[in-house]
Amino acid sequence: MTSVAQVLKSKPTQEVYTIEATDSVYNAIKLMADKQIGALIVKENGAIAGIVTERDYARKIVLMDRSSKTTPVRDIMSSAVRFVRPEQTTDECMALMTERRMRHLPVMENDRLIGMVSIGDLVKNIIAEQQFTIQQLEHYIHGA
Secondary structure (H helix, E strand, C coil), X not given: CCEHHHHHHHCCCCCCCEEECCCEHHHHHHHHHHHCCCEEEEEECCXXXXXXXXXXXXXXXXXXXXXXXCXXXXXXXXXXXXXXXXXXXXXXXXXXXXXXXXXXXXXXXXXEEEEEEEHHHHHHHHHHHHHHHHHHHHHHHHCC
């Protein structure tokens, strides 16, 4: 069973991108596009205040005909942020994401943000695990 810590180590970058709650939604979307990511942790006065995603933008800016350049991130972010710990399993993350209909989970260790896992990270890990299992079974069947 793979842990969240192992998934984080396999990612090309360990950096977690953040934005201030007072920044514009436009700046948040620009940062997400520049970094090719789908979510940012929102900070206010140095503390985690929420999370903002591309889905928030689509539903709370585009569909409501609001201006991304004048709307602050705090107006569209989700303030109830679910976190996972590095020792939790990928299965636990998948269950939480499925149940809560989420695509991103911040990873906390000792009250410190250390990473973010996405549904894509977890699916990539599941595929790798399945490929390994298939290879092992093929070796067993062929007697190699």
